[in-house]
Amino acid sequence: MGYKVAVVGATGNVGREMLNILDERKFPADEVVALASRKSVGQECSYGDKTLKVKALDHYDFSDVDICLMSAGGTVSKEWSPKIAAQGAVVIDNSSAWRMDPDVPLIVPEVNAHALEGFAKKNIIANPNCSTAQLVVALKPLHDKAKIKRVVVATYQSVSGAGKEAMDELFSQTKSVFTLDEVTTKKFPKRIAFNVIPQIDVFMEDGYTKEEWKMMMETKKILDPKIKLTATCVRVPVFVGHSEAVNIEFENPISDEEAREILRSAPGCLVIDKREPGGYATPYEAAGEDATYISRIRTDPTVEHGIEMWVVSDNLRKGAALNTIQIAESLINRKLLQAKKKAA
Numbered sequence: 001m002g003y004k005v006a007v008v009g010a011t012g013n014v015g016r017e018m019l020n021i022l023d024e025r026k027f028p029a030d031e032v033v034a035l036a037s038r039k040s041v042g043q044e045c046s047y048g049d050k051t052l053k054v055k056a057l058d059h060y061d062f063s064d065v066d067i068c069l070m071s072a073g074g075t076v077s078k079e080w081s082p083k084i085a086a087q088g089a090v091v092i093d094n095s096s097a098w099r100m101d102p103d104v105p106l107i108v109p110e111v112n113a114h115a116l117e118g119f120a121k122k123n124i125i126a127n128p129n130c131s132t133a134q135l136v137v138a139l140k141p142l143h144d145k146a147k148i149k150r151v152v153v154a155t156y157q158s159v160s161g162a163g164k165e166a167m168d169e170l171f172s173q174t175k176s177v178f179t180l181d182e183v184t185t186k187k188f189p190k191r192i193a194f195n196v197i198p199q200i201d202v203f204m205e206d207g208y209t210k211e212e213w214k215m216m217m218e219t220k221k222i223l224d225p226k227i228k229l230t231a232t233c234v235r236v237p238v239f240v241g242h243s244e245a246v247n248i249e250f251e252n253p254i255s256d257e258e259a260r261e262i263l264r265s266a267p268g269c270l271v272i273d274k275r276e277p278g279g280y281a282t283p284y285e286a287a288g289e290d291a292t293y294i295s296r297i298r299t300d301p302t303v304e305h306g307i308e309m310w311v312v313s314d315n316l317r318k319g320a321a322l323n324t325i326q327i328a329e330s331l332i333n334r335k336l337l338q339a340k341k342k343a344a
């Protein structure tokens with residue numbers, strides 16, 4: 001028995017990646033529909049060797065859809081996810097709209113697939129922020145071993161995290177620098193070409209940005225509410241792939257050798273850690289891949305039990321589309337979707 005899957009935001013960075021991954025992983029879909037805003041109706045999207053014609057979200061009847069993968073931003077999700085869920089489809093949402101709702105599970109399958117059980121309360125499941133997703137994949141196995149007390153993280157986030165227009169902005173600004181044309185800025189608060197910007201999302205009252213706040217709160221919800229986390233999120237002129245410099249303080253002893261061994265066999269993790277030039281992962285290698293790459297694992301001698309490491313992943317895949325599809329697969333593997341189908 002296959003499923004009917006709707007992808008909302010199919011023309012976007014994440015939506016296109018969702019269609020690729022559904023095909024790559026041979027997701028058991030009988031039918032896949034591509035939805036976006038009215039302006040994209042009739043546009044074509046690739047799904048394996050098929051071409052899907054985009055339909056408008058606001059005219060679509062979801063009553064026979066099993067799974068709706070939402071990737072059209074928070075405002076669209078706030079309005080549409082409850083309406084779609086009320087028609088019987090399970091919504092897996094990529095935006096930040098529902099993540100902190102106590103009746104909505106926030107899931108990274110390698111970390112807390114068990115929390116899926118409560119999804120039927122709202123029929124909505126949230127996918128975390130891209131920087132949080134790759135971070136918790138790397139933290140979970142270390143937390144199980146030595147209990148994390150505090151994490152200090154600095155991110156280096158690619159422009160694709162801000163959508164397709166942001167990628168175009170990096171491209172056109174870079175071109176303008178070389179052709180000596182005026183560099184115009186629209187999507188980012190400052191020029192991004194040959195620059196870095198220490199602001200992602202809006203400022204909160206306490207001086208943190210919302211992206212930093214999301215990393216703190218989402219890590220607590222997914223992994224452990226006792227973990228203290230402080231973040232500085234920075235946009236860098238990279239097209240795809242988020243990187244993170246992560247400092248972890250543990251309650252119990254753990255050596256860098258132990259951390260490396262644990263991460264080597266942890267689900268979703270790939271350790272590349274040779275202490276020589278180039279013996280580490282960069283976003284260039286992570287782009288298009290599924291793994292969370294971990295490098296530069298070393299003991300932090302400034303605290304009692306500390307580890308420092310470098311974590312890189314494709315933000316459009318593990319940070320968004322791949323994680324969403326892994327959530328859908330977990331629903332199927334745990335027989336949660338079949339139970340729902342039968343009950344209906």
Ligand SMILES: NC(=O)C1=CN([C@@H]2O[C@H](COP(=O)(O)OP(=O)(O)OC[C@H]3O[C@@H](n4cnc5c(N)ncnc54)[C@H](OP(=O)(O)O)[C@@H]3O)[C@@H](O)[C@H]2O)C=CC1
Nearest residue numbers: 009011012013014036037040071072073095129130163164
């Ligand atoms: N988990 C995570 O951390 C990540 C989450 N995201 C989330 O996914 C969303 C999409 O990101 P991304 O793909 O990069 O963004 P893009 O800007 O590349 O694409 C946005 C998509 O949303 C669609 N859309 C916009 N408005 C509407 C509407 N009113 N009705 C229907 N569809 C609409 C667009 O359709 P059209 O082309 O017709 O305008 C397009 O398909 C983000 O806003 C964010 O919430 C993104 C990256 C990572």
Ligand SMILES: N[C@@H](CC(=O)OP(=O)(O)O)C(=O)O
Nearest residue numbers: 094095096129130157161162
């Ligand atoms: N803010 C992330 C991507 C994103 O959309 O995050 P969120 O879903 O938490 O708003 C980035 O720009 O890299």
